[in-house]
Amino acid sequence: MTVLERLAELGLSLPDVPTPVANYLPGKRVGDLLYLSGQGPRNEQGGYHLGKVGSDVSVEQAYEHARLAGLALLAAAQSLVPDLDRLEAVKLLGMVNAFPEFGQHPQVINGCSDLFVQVLGERGRHARSAVGMGSLPNNMTVEIEAIFKIHD
Amino acid sequence: MTVLERLAELGLSLPDVPTPVANYLPGKRVGDLLYLSGQGPRNEQGGYHLGKVGSDVSVEQAYEHARLAGLALLAAAQSLVPDLDRLEAVKLLGMVNAFPEFGQHPQVINGCSDLFVQVLGERGRHARSAVGMGSLPNNMTVEIEAIFKIHD
Amino acid sequence: MTVLERLAELGLSLPDVPTPVANYLPGKRVGDLLYLSGQGPRNEQGGYHLGKVGSDVSVEQAYEHARLAGLALLAAAQSLVPDLDRLEAVKLLGMVNAFPEFGQHPQVINGCSDLFVQVLGERGRHARSAVGMGSLPNNMTVEIEAIFKIHD
Numbered sequence: 001m002t003v004l005e006r007l008a009e010l011g012l013s014l015p016d017v018p019t020p021v022a023n024y025l026p027g028k029r030v031g032d033l034l035y036l037s038g039q040g041p042r043n044e045q046g047g048y049h050l051g052k053v054g055s056d057v058s059v060e061q062a063y064e065h066a067r068l069a070g071l072a073l074l075a076a077a078q079s080l081v082p083d084l085d086r087l088e089a090v091k092l093l094g095m096v097n098a099f100p101e102f103g104q105h106p107q108v109i110n111g112c113s114d115l116f117v118q119v120l121g122e123r124g125r126h127a128r129s130a131v132g133m134g135s136l137p138n139n140m141t142v143e144i145e146a147i148f149k150i151h152d
Numbered sequence: 153m154t155v156l157e158r159l160a161e162l163g164l165s166l167p168d169v170p171t172p173v174a175n176y177l178p179g180k181r182v183g184d185l186l187y188l189s190g191q192g193p194r195n196e197q198g199g200y201h202l203g204k205v206g207s208d209v210s211v212e213q214a215y216e217h218a219r220l221a222g223l224a225l226l227a228a229a230q231s232l233v234p235d236l237d238r239l240e241a242v243k244l245l246g247m248v249n250a251f252p253e254f255g256q257h258p259q260v261i262n263g264c265s266d267l268f269v270q271v272l273g274e275r276g277r278h279a280r281s282a283v284g285m286g287s288l289p290n291n292m293t294v295e296i297e298a299i300f301k302i303h304d
Numbered sequence: 305m306t307v308l309e310r311l312a313e314l315g316l317s318l319p320d321v322p323t324p325v326a327n328y329l330p331g332k333r334v335g336d337l338l339y340l341s342g343q344g345p346r347n348e349q350g351g352y353h354l355g356k357v358g359s360d361v362s363v364e365q366a367y368e369h370a371r372l373a374g375l376a377l378l379a380a381a382q383s384l385v386p387d388l389d390r391l392e393a394v395k396l397l398g399m400v401n402a403f404p405e406f407g408q409h410p411q412v413i414n415g416c417s418d419l420f421v422q423v424l425g426e427r428g429r430h431a432r433s434a435v436g437m438g439s440l441p442n443n444m445t446v447e448i449e450a451i452f453k454i455h456d
Contacts, residue, residue: 022258023265028242028279030185030301033334035243038281052252090332091339093245093397093449095283096439100356103442106326113327127332129342129449131399132439135248135284138255145245145281149334174410175417180394180431182337182453187395190433204404247435287400287436290407297397297433 003084006119007074014075015042026076034080034087034148038095039072040140041065048140054102057141066094066111069144073112074119081150088149089116089126095143098132105130112144155226155236158271166227167194178228186232186239186300190247191224192292193217200292206254209293218246218263221296225264226271233302240301241268241278247295250284257282264296307388310423311378318379319346330380338384338391338452342399343376344444345369352444358406361445370398370415373448377416378423385454392453393420393430399447402436409434416448 007013017026020037027036041049041064053062078084094109096102109130116124126146136143159165169178172189179188193201193216205214230236246261248254261282268276278298288295311317321330324341331340345353345368357366382388398413400406413434420428430450440447 022262023269023277024244024280025277026279028277030242035279035299037279038283090334092328093281095281098439100286100439101443102439105439105441110326117327125327125329125332127330127339127341127449128328129397129399129447130441131342131437131447132286133283134286134404134436134438135250135252135254135257137257137282139253143281143283145279147339174414175421175429176396176432177429178431180429182394187431187451189431190435245433247433252438284438285435286438287402287404287406287409289409289434291405295433295435297431 003119010118012071014078015072017075017079027080029080032150034077034150036073036076036146038143038145039069039076040143041068042072048138050139051141053096053098053108053141055099059104059107062108062141063111065141066109066144067115069142070112070115073144073146077148086151087120088123088151089120089146090149091147092126092128093145094128094130095133095136097136097141102132105132108142155271162270164223166230167224169227169231179232181232184302186229186302188225188228188298190295190297191221191228192295193220194224200290202291203293205248205250205260205293207251211256211259214260214293215263217293218261218296219267221294222264222267225296225298229300238303239272240275240303241272242301243299244278244280245297246280246282247285247288249288249293254284257284260294307423314422316375318382319376321379321383331384333384336454338381338454340377340380340450342447342449343373343380344447345372346376352442354443355445357400357402357412357445359403363408363411366412366445367415369445370413370448371419373446374416374419377448377450381452390455391424392427392455393424394453395451396430396432397449398432398434399437399440401440401445406436409436412446
């Protein structure tokens with residue numbers, strides 16, 4: 001089954017990749033590595049899910065937001081490497097906009113990690129850190145950046 | 153026009169690279185990748201611009217600080233790869249020392265992204281994340297780390 | 305002297321590598337690069353050292369915690385590359401769970417940097433950033449992620 005078939009089976013489709021509004025790119029390829037810019041969780045109105053995780057937003061909600069950020073990362077990857085079956089996840093930095101006493105960052109970022117394994121299979125397993133930021137752009141709940149390997 | 157000529161045209165020169173005061177390096181090369189240590193915005197007295205962005209320091213001031221951090225990154229790169237025309241920006245992690253409700257991290261880190269495109273041209277475009285830290289060394293306003301590709 | 309001999313001379317041994325409890329890995333190798341997941345400072349009871357650095361925990365204590373995180377990184381590396389003498393440290397992201405006015409992140413992360421140079425020699429020197437997070441998993445004091453180069 002291809003990555004697109006697995007996404008369809010899960011009822012998921014890839015969002016549009018927003019054009020960066022400044023001098024940076026959704027991602028950059030160097031050799032067989034693809035460095036992706038941080039992505040946040042877009043909502044159905046085209047904005048982002050906002051708030052501090054652990055106070056404004058529950059762990060369960062934030063898990064879904066990490067999954068949305070993961071979909072945005074796959075969409076950004078596809079804009080650079082159209083055939084998603086060539087991708088292997090290498091490393092995530094999962095950043096949670098949490099209140100200072102929050103401690104369940106791994107449970108939040110699992111939303112992205114689980115998605116990658118669901119759609120990429122064994123190639124979806126990766127190294128990662130799941131940590132708490134002091135703040136995030138527009139007060140987004142989560143932002144995740146990723147490195148993928150591109151197979152021939 | 154070379155990178156040094158573009159810097160001169162902008163009225164900019166590269167600062168000295170401070171010697172790390174501990175067991176780390178300004179940067180490390182592996183193959184054709186150059187990993188640079190995080191750099192902050194030095195002021196004319198040799199210290200750093202300090203304060204929380206969004207409360208002590210404005211977005212406009214912090215944009216200039218991100219530009220100074222970008223100059224420090226180019227200086228660190230030059231200490232390892234003397235010919236700056238061989239460099240291509242790959243990835244930035246732009247870290248803003250912001251108050252918890254701050255949301256304009258991209259506008260701050262643009263100071264570094266804009267500089268890289270001004271002096272490196274198309275090779276200056278990069279993937280990046282622009283995020284908010286809980287604190288930074290000495291209460292610096294911004295710190296940016298970077299990965300460059302080294303061309304032959 | 306081998307890396308294991310240097311560790312023994314320092315009276316240190318590598319801890320067990322905890323099995324990740326989710327869809328991620330302790331580390332992932334791509335070519336000659338090894339990306340390691342973030343590691344925290346485990347205590348003798350199998351839990352983690354907890355608290356905010358600069359208020360609950362002193363710089364000196366946190367230095368020791370960064371050293372413990374460094375040992376956990378070496379253990380994770382060994383689980384993927386059994387011969388530690390093939391490893392060269394490339395890049396650290398040293399994350400301190402600090403209170404917002406804290407400024408001595410470099411002095412904390414030196415605990416890991418010093419360890420790497422003590423046991424890996426010149427190959428232990430690396431690029432790094434040492435920064436302050438808003439929060440960390442379970443309220444751990446520090447978390448450090450690393451990239452190593454694997455020599456033949």
